Amino acid sequence: xxxxxxxxxxxxxxxxxxxxxGKIETYKVSDISPDSSFLEMMDILNEQLINxxxxxxxxxxxxxxxxxxxxxxxxxxxxxxPGKRMTTCQLHMRKFNDGDTITIEPWKAKGFPVIKDLMVDxxxxxxxxxxxxxxxxxxxxxxxxxxxxxxxxxDADKAMDAATCIGCGACVATxxxxxxxLFVSAKVSQFALLPQGQVEAVERVQNMVKQMDKEGFGNCxxxxxxxVECPKGISLxxxxxxxREYLKSGxx
Amino acid sequence: MSSKVLDSKxxxxxLAEKWTHHKNNIKLVNPANxxxxxxxxxxxxxxxxxAAATLAELGYNVKAFCYQDSPRRAHxxxxxxxxxxxxxxxxxxxxxxxxxxxxxxxxxxRSREANVYRLAEVSTNIIDQCVAQGxxxxxxxxxxxxxxxxxxxxxxxxxxxxxxxxxxxxxxCYSAMSRQIGxxxxxxxxxxxxxxxxIVNGKARGIIARNLITGEIERHSAHAVVIASGGxxxxxxxxxxxxxxxxxxxxxxxxxxxxxxxxxFTQIHPTCNPQHGDQQSKLTLMSESLRNDGRIWVPSRKExxxxxxxxRLKPIxxxxxxxxxxxxxxxxxxxxxxxxxxxxxxxxxRCDAGHGIVNNSTKEGVFLDFAxxxxxxxxxxxxxxxxxxxxxxxxxxxxxxxxxxxxxxLFEMYENITGDSPYKTPxxxxxxxxxxxxxxxxxxxxxTSIPGCYAIGEANFxxxxxxxxxxxxxxxGLADGYFVLPYTIGDYLADDIRTxxxxxxxxxFDEAEKAVKERxxxxxxxxxKHSVDYFHRKLGKIxxxxxxxxxxxxxxxxxxxxxxxxxxxxxKEVKVPGKADGLNSELEKAGRVADFLExxxxxxxxxxxxxxxxxxxxxxxxxTDEGEAxxxxxxxAYVSAxxxxxxxxxxxxxxxxxxxxxxxxxxxxYK
Ligand SMILES: Cc1cc2nc3c(=O)[nH]c(=O)nc-3n(C[C@H](O)[C@H](O)[C@H](O)COP(=O)(O)OP(=O)(O)OC[C@H]3O[C@@H](n4cnc5c(N)ncnc54)[C@H](O)[C@@H]3O)c2cc1C
Ligand code: SF4
Ligand code: FES
Numbered sequence: 001x002x003x004x005x006x007x008x009x010x011x012x013x014x015x016x017x018x019x020x021x022g023k024i025e026t027y028k029v030s031d032i033s034p035d036s037s038f039l040e041m042m043d044i045l046n047e048q049l050i051n052x053x054x055x056x057x058x059x060x061x062x063x064x065x066x067x068x069x070x071x072x073x074x075x076x077x078x079x080x081x082p083g084k085r086m087t088t089c090q091l092h093m094r095k096f097n098d099g100d101t102i103t104i105e106p107w108k109a110k111g112f113p114v115i116k117d118l119m120v121d122x123x124x125x126x127x128x129x130x131x132x133x134x135x136x137x138x139x140x141x142x143x144x145x146x147x148x149x150x151x152x153x154x155d156a157d158k159a160m161d162a163a164t165c166i167g168c169g170a171c172v173a174t175x176x177x178x179x180x181x182l183f184v185s186a187k188v189s190q191f192a193l194l195p196q197g198q199v200e201a202v203e204r205v206q207n208m209v210k211q212m213d214k215e216g217f218g219n220c221x222x223x224x225x226x227x228v229e230c231p232k233g234i235s236l237x238x239x240x241x242x243x244r245e246y247l248k249s250g251x252x
Numbered sequence: 253m254s255s256k257v258l259d260s261k262x263x264x265x266x267l268a269e270k271w272t273h274h275k276n277n278i279k280l281v282n283p284a285n286x287x288x289x290x291x292x293x294x295x296x297x298x299x300x301x302x303a304a305a306t307l308a309e310l311g312y313n314v315k316a317f318c319y320q321d322s323p324r325r326a327h328x329x330x331x332x333x334x335x336x337x338x339x340x341x342x343x344x345x346x347x348x349x350x351x352x353x354x355x356x357x358x359x360x361x362r363s364r365e366a367n368v369y370r371l372a373e374v375s376t377n378i379i380d381q382c383v384a385q386g387x388x389x390x391x392x393x394x395x396x397x398x399x400x401x402x403x404x405x406x407x408x409x410x411x412x413x414x415x416x417x418x419x420x421x422x423x424x425c426y427s428a429m430s431r432q433i434g435x436x437x438x439x440x441x442x443x444x445x446x447x448x449x450x451i452v453n454g455k456a457r458g459i460i461a462r463n464l465i466t467g468e469i470e471r472h473s474a475h476a477v478v479i480a481s482g483g484x485x486x487x488x489x490x491x492x493x494x495x496x497x498x499x500x501x502x503x504x505x506x507x508x509x510x511x512x513x514x515x516x517f518t519q520i521h522p523t524c525n526p527q528h529g530d531q532q533s534k535l536t537l538m539s540e541s542l543r544n545d546g547r548i549w550v551p552s553r554k555e556x557x558x559x560x561x562x563x564r565l566k567p568i569x570x571x572x573x574x575x576x577x578x579x580x581x582x583x584x585x586x587x588x589x590x591x592x593x594x595x596x597x598x599x600x601x602r603c604d605a606g607h608g609i610v611n612n613s614t615k616e617g618v619f620l621d622f623a624x625x626x627x628x629x630x631x632x633x634x635x636x637x638x639x640x641x642x643x644x645x646x647x648x649x650x651x652x653x654x655x656x657x658x659x660x661x662l663f664e665m666y667e668n669i670t671g672d673s674p675y676k677t678p679x680x681x682x683x684x685x686x687x688x689x690x691x692x693x694x695x696x697x698x699x700t701s702i703p704g705c706y707a708i709g710e711a712n713f714x715x716x717x718x719x720x721x722x723x724x725x726x727x728x729g730l731a732d733g734y735f736v737l738p739y740t741i742g743d744y745l746a747d748d749i750r751t752x753x754x755x756x757x758x759x760x761f762d763e764a765e766k767a768v769k770e771r772x773x774x775x776x777x778x779x780x781k782h783s784v785d786y787f788h789r790k791l792g793k794i795x796x797x798x799x800x801x802x803x804x805x806x807x808x809x810x811x812x813x814x815x816x817x818x819x820x821x822x823x824k825e826v827k828v829p830g831k832a833d834g835l836n837s838e839l840e841k842a843g844r845v846a847d848f849l850e851x852x853x854x855x856x857x858x859x860x861x862x863x864x865x866x867x868x869x870x871x872x873x874x875x876t877d878e879g880e881a882x883x884x885x886x887x888x889a890y891v892s893a894x895x896x897x898x899x900x901x902x903x904x905x906x907x908x909x910x911x912x913x914x915x916x917x918x919x920x921x922y923k
Contacts, residue, residue: 017834035528037669043533043785050783050838055829058837060321062494065536066665067419068325083668090668115465116835123442126322130434134427137384139306139734141374146383147341150395160388160413163420167324190386197386 006032006098010045012057013105018113018121024103034094038081039064039071041093059118066090066231069166072173073118074105079170079229087168087231107173111180111217122169124215125183132207133187135196149195159193162186164232171226171234177218182226184212185242186234192245202249209246258511258893258908261695262366267914268348271370274696275739279746286311289745290753292459292474294446294501296323298418298726299709300480301425302733308429308437310738312745315472316429317441317461319496319840324426327482327494328729331418332539332662334400334410335726337375342399346407348372353915355724358404358591359689359717360867360883361917362514362891364910366696367714374735375727379411381734385424389413402722403540404591404922410723415539415662421726425733444470445840446501447768449477449508449705452760456505456705460761460768464840467833469768471761473754475745476704478737479505480729483688483710485518487848487855488800489792491685492524492537498844499851502692502711510700511893511906513713514690515851516859519720519868520801521686522548522595525669526610526617535684536669538620539662540722543588545625545655546679548595550607550618552576561611567619567678578602586922593719593868593881594922596683600801601879603682610680621678626651683801687725689716689868690858693893693908697740698732701895704744708732713891718867772832775842780827784841787822791815791845791852799856804872808860812853816901819849853900861905864888885917 007030015022029045036044039061046056060070071088075081080088082095096102104118112120137143163186171182188205191197197204220239227236263274281289289312293304296318304316318326338351351372356363379397383389389411390398399408413420432438443464450458450473458473484499485491506512523538551557552574559565578598580587590598602608603616610617630651634642642650652675656663663674670680692700692707694714700707709729716724798811822845830836865874865881866888874882891908 033529033531035670036531037533040531040533044531047783047785050827050829053829056838058835062320062325062496063327063330064495064534065330066668067416068320068327068329068494070320070325085664086668090665092669092671094671119835122321126324126430126433126440126442129324129427129430134431135384135386136431137381137428138309139302139381139428139738141377141381141735143377143380143384146339146379146389147396151391152395153391153393156388156391156395159386160390160420163388163413163423164416166419167322190388194386194388196384 004098006034006093006096008032008096009101011101011103014057014117015114017116022114032093034092036093037064037089038075038091038093039089057118058116061089064089067166069168072107072120072168072170074107074173076103079107079173080231085231085233087166107169109172109178111172111178111215112169122167124217125167125169125180127215128180128184128208128211129187131211132204135191136200151194155193159190162189162193162234162238165234166232168231170229170231172217174225174229175218176223176225177221179220180212180215180217181220181239181242182230182234184208185238188242188245189238192241201245205242205245206249206251257701258693258906259695260364260908261697262364263696267365267369270366271373278739278743281742281746281749283311285749287313288749288752289313290315290474291476291478291741292472293317293478293480294459295326295480295482295709295711296429297326297328297480297482297709298422298425298729299711299733300478301326301422301429302730303478303480303708303737304438305425305428305432306734306738307741308432314432314438315441315474316438317444317446319443319445319464321442323429323440323442324423326422327497328422328726329419330494331726332415332537333402333541334412334417334723335378335421336402336409336723337379337411337727338372338409339376339379341397342408344407346409350407351375351409354405355715355721356717356915357920358719358721360719360881360920361717361885361889361912362517362866362910363715363717365912365914370736371715371728371731374731377735378727378730382421382424385427387413387420387424389420400541400544401589403543403589403595404586404721412541415541415659418726421730446504447843448504448764449702450760450764451508451702452754452758455703457754458756458761460764465835467831467836469765471756471765473756475748475751475754476706476741478706478708479692479711480709480733481711483691484848484851485685485688487791487852488685488795489788490527490532490535490796492521492535495534498847500844500847502707503847503851505692505700505702505705507896509702509896510705510707511693511895512690512854513693513891513893514858515855515894516799516862516869517689517718517867518685519592519687519689520596520683522592522599522683523620523681524684524686525666526680526682527612527614529612536665537684537686538666538679538681540592542620542659542662545658546588546620546622547577547624548579548588548618548620549575549577550602550609554606557607557609560609561615563611567609576602576607583922590922591719591721596801597870599683610682617680617682619678620681622655622674623678626655626675629654687720689713689718689720693891697743698737699740699744706737706741708737718869771843772839775826775828775839776830776832778826778828780825782825782827784826784828784838784845787818787826788845788848790818791849794818795852795855799859802870802872803859805860808856811856812860812901815849815853815856822846822849850900854894854903857900857903858892858894861892862888883919889917
């Protein structure tokens with residue numbers, strides 16, 4: 001049943017800064033419990049490096065439960081590693097076997113420069129959001145009652161599905177064109193599906209797409225790799241919907 | 253001693269009119285003058301994010317800080333279950349008064365009436381605001397908003413977005429912030445950590461921050477500083493908080509004059525994943541909403557519990573009559589929906605008695621079982637579909653579908669962690685540290701004891717007393733940020749319209765920056781031998797064993813001594829690799845753990861001082877014959893507000909007496 005503790009060989013990308021050259025370093029860890037998470041395994045590696053007087057591996061993480069979107073490792077050639085619909089922090093060591101070699105790299109995409117080791121700069125996503133990822137409503141305390149406009153459950157559920165994007169960037173990291181279409185379309189769709197969002201729909205899609213292009217993300221060539229690796233199962237339907245919104249806006 | 257230094261500034265007049273009356277009487281800053289005023293906000297969770305967006309919309313210049321790479325990742329994102337509001341959409345008798353009453357009672361009568369009433373009053377605005385922002389709350393087939401119920405109450409007032417309510421609310425705030433960032437009204441400093449507050453002529457006038465990428469130490473000035481940095485549950489090392497959640501911002505202002513209130517009031521949440529072993533780095537919450545349909549039990553016979561632990565017996569093979577649904581047994585009227593403190597203690601009591609079911613070093617864990625819910629929903633659905641003699645398998649399939657629609661993502665999360673499917677076998681759960689009711693002392697205006705320094709959200713102490721009811725932290729964070737602070741801060745800033753930009757080339761900034769740099773130098777030059785985590789884990793063990801779910805005098809005294817010793821050892825032996833300039837997450841952790849090592853002592857002192865049991869604070873010396881918490885209203889109906897005096901052991905206690913004019917103090921009963 002429960003597996004024995006494991007010994008593993010780790011090939012980890014080390015890079016000192018955005019303008020430095022990076023390279024793969026090889027480390028060994030042992031006594032890894034199959035019940036530990038992947039990041040707990042990384043903690044053990046780091047503890048070991050510190051005790052050896054070396055610098056630990058830098059990586060982004062915070063919630064460790066699949067919701068903040070911080071963690072972002074490219075594991076054995078897959079964004080967030082083996083296992084569907086999960087983030088790096090949700091990956092557990094029972095997915096691996098004693099003696100395995102695991103390769104761990106950062107997201108690699110023009111829009112996401114490496115900051116250090118496995119940590120990348122994803123602020124391009126924030127700038128896309130500032131360009132139009134909102135509904136222009138001020139906080140006044142006398143907004144109309146929440147139930148004033150009933151919303152068809154089907155649309156509300158679809159909006160929710162799109163809204164579950166965690167902004168991790170796995171879609172970009174996976175795409176051979178480093179396109180950010182899945183991320184952007186998820187936000188555009190969420191608002192396009194809700195009556196509150198329709199008022200600004202035209203400006204929103206135009207401004208967000210413009211910023212996306214400016215950030216250096218590539219074009220979408222519909223390979224669908226992003227949907228496969230997305231930890232939240234964001235559907236390609238959203239890209240189709242965004243394309244329709246874009247055409248409607250007269251920009252197509 | 254009800255202290256003069258603690259003026260809560262609660263407005264006069266009847267409870268229901270206080271807030272309106274206060275809003276009508278405080279000073280305002282006119283729109284043209286708002287442009288001349290800068291506000292720093294540390295933290296961009298629900299509290300800080302909503303405040304930043306609203307203050308920027310009003311016209312103030314906002315500088316917002318967070319340690320993550322984006323405001324969208326603040327720990328509020330992890331909240332699952334929901335947010336309360338007294339909308340009474342279900343027509344089940346809810347009202348502002350009832351929400352107020354439930355919250356004060358749920359907090360075991362250790363919160364301020366006026367603050368809680370205001371919270372209940374603005375709760376309805378929150379839902380309206382969020383819907384207008386495009387937050388996709390769950391809806392029913394008629395297209396109207398759906399509600400669920402949460403522990404400790406008898407109405408359905410909790411709004412939710414699947415099991416990701418915090419995420420959706422935070423993304424709402426983040427959208428509103430993004431709009432202001434685009435307009436240049438908010439300047440966002442992500443990957444920045446506040447290292448200290450700067451006080452000029454007795455007023456909060458800025459902060460020293462560290463750019464976490466370059467390591468640069470920066471000076472930022474403002475006319476007011478708002479702390480929205482979240483809770484300090486990570487003083488226990490293992491908790492449901494994010495890895496980076498910390499007390500540093502709140503502790504730094506405490507050391508510069510802000511009183512710290514009720515530090516020992518901690519919420520231990522009954523439904524979390526039990527520990528898997530010594531490599532554990534954090535615990536994961538399983539939303540309280542699961543208790544709407546899940547039944548909590550342990551084997552009635554200790555032999556069965558042991559057999560389960562050793563893997564010889566499967567829970568599904570234990571007969572109904574050999575199971576002890578202890579919450580339903582002990583608290584028939586609330587059953588599995590008793591408040592968190594009560595449910596957590598009951599789990600501990602069963603495990604201490606030898607009925608725990610998890611095979612870890614402490615043998616602690618209980619079952620949360622969905623089998624009956626699956627059958628119940630399955631039968632209902634079969635009827636709806638007009639199938640009168642459904643086969644068992646069909647019932648199960650229908651039932652699983654309904655349970656999946658309600659809790660699918662939580663079940664998936666559980667299965668990812670444990671490898672077990674909750675559809676097939678009961679979940680294993682155990683209480684874990686989750687939330688801190690204690691925090692920075694604030695007055696009715698949310699101002700701390702430092703003029704011009706405010707604290708909002710989980711960082712302050714104000715609304716939850718000794719125990720927080722589910723779905724009320726999101727409500728409080730957004731109430732503070734969207735609807736309270738934007739009014740009250742104007743009253744203070746009205747006097748600052750002619751002040752002009754605060755300069756940063758002054759001795760006050762020099763000194764604060766120097767102290768920050770010295771501390772960083774100390775860490776990177778210390779020739780220690782243990783990692784930061786080594787000490788953090790040790791601190792966590794002391795806190796959990798001696799200041800955790802149940803506390804006694806002797807244990808707390810030991811805790812104080814052990815924490816002091818550990819703090820000394822940390823100073824001598826901590827090893828921080830890398831350099832001061834540039835990205836160095838070990839250095840970040842070192843600063844945070846150093847602050848936890850001080851807070852931990854004050855925490856234990858506060859618990860030692862409070863010779864009563866109330867809410868999440870359970871002193872073994874003070875319990876009823878049935879083992880329930882026993883309050884002492886005569887001597888402890890006060891807020892403990894601690895004033896820093898050089899070391900945690902020297903902090904001075906001030907007492908803010910709690911006056912109840914509208915609610916009669918009763919023994920809480922959920923039986
Ligand atoms: C797993 C989980 C589930 C929960 N579920 C619910 C629920 O269903 N309903 C409910 O009502 N409540 C729930 N809660 C509680 C609730 O989520 C929190 O209390 C609330 O979100 C806290 O919000 P906040 O804005 O005060 O702080 P946080 O969201 O924690 O934000 C803190 C902010 O401060 C910043 N920060 C911290 N320190 C520094 C520093 N030194 N320098 C710069 N920036 C700093 C961080 O970057 C972050 O932006 C849950 C909590 C957890 C942990
Ligand atoms: S669409 Fe999916 S992969 Fe892309 S950022 Fe969102 S959650 Fe991550
Ligand atoms: S650390 Fe938050 S999603 Fe992985």
